[in-house]
Amino acid sequence: MRLRRARYSLERQKRKNNIGMPRQKAIIIGVTASIAIYKACDIVRRLKEEAFSVSVVMTQEAGALISPVVFQSLSQNKVYRGLFDSPDAWEIEHVSLAEKADLVLVAPATANIIGKIASGICDDLLTCIICATKAPVLISPAMNENMYKNKITQANIGKLKALGYRFIEPKKGRLACGKIGLGCLAEVEAIVKEVKNNL
Numbered sequence: 001m002r003l004r005r006a007r008y009s010l011e012r013q014k015r016k017n018n019i020g021m022p023r024q025k026a027i028i029i030g031v032t033a034s035i036a037i038y039k040a041c042d043i044v045r046r047l048k049e050e051a052f053s054v055s056v057v058m059t060q061e062a063g064a065l066i067s068p069v070v071f072q073s074l075s076q077n078k079v080y081r082g083l084f085d086s087p088d089a090w091e092i093e094h095v096s097l098a099e100k101a102d103l104v105l106v107a108p109a110t111a112n113i114i115g116k117i118a119s120g121i122c123d124d125l126l127t128c129i130i131c132a133t134k135a136p137v138l139i140s141p142a143m144n145e146n147m148y149k150n151k152i153t154q155a156n157i158g159k160l161k162a163l164g165y166r167f168i169e170p171k172k173g174r175l176a177c178g179k180i181g182l183g184c185l186a187e188v189e190a191i192v193k194e195v196k197n198n199l
């Protein structure tokens with residue numbers, strides 16, 4: 001009886017610590033300062049439901065739109081913000097996160113972050129991770145139609161596509177300005193599907 005109980009408790013411990021289980025795929029979600037940021041909450045929630053390990057990296061401006069605590073609760077993980085925040089251990093955070101990622105998803109992606117990635121700018125944690133990672137990078141833009149159709153934005157997207165970055169096209173819908181136009185973040189389910197397809 002005691003032996004059975006010990007075995008049962010060992011099995012429970014193993015399950016709890018994922019011992020002997022396949023490693024959870026690690027997704028980094030870069031969250032930027034688009035009005036569509038509230039939809040990123042649902043993306044994190046859905047990816048957790050799919051049993052991924054989710055780490056959220058927010059830009060400084062994204063933190064002005066929504067509290068990091070929301071993403072911390074939904075991802076059940078630390079939320080990463082600043083390049084120079086004290087790391088958990090001796091590790092250099094942008095390098096360790098870039099290496100542990102199986103996929104980096106930027107959703108919602110602003111015109112600004114797309115421009116920075118396309119130009120190789122590395123002035124914050126998210127752009128450094130994207131520059132350092134060898135994992136696939138999926139970008140889901142969300143912005144005003146004029147910003148999306150702007151020739152510079154389109155040239156940046158074209159350049160990134162040619163370099164192997166993958167895009168989840170925005171859809172037509174009611175934009176933050178009240179007009180109907182192209183630039184709404186893709187549906188959450190379409191984003192989750194693309195994440196799974198790209199792993």
Ligand SMILES: Cc1cc2nc3c(=O)[nH]c(=O)nc-3n(C[C@H](O)[C@H](O)[C@H](O)COP(=O)(O)O)c2cc1C
Nearest residue numbers: 032033034035036059061062110111112113142143
């Ligand atoms: C309320 C509000 C909503 C915004 N929504 C968007 C948006 O949907 N898409 C976008 O590209 N920029 C948007 N912006 C502008 C970006 O926040 C701005 O370009 C910012 O510098 C982006 O920083 P980040 O890319 O580092 O997060 C918005 C700004 C504000 C104040």
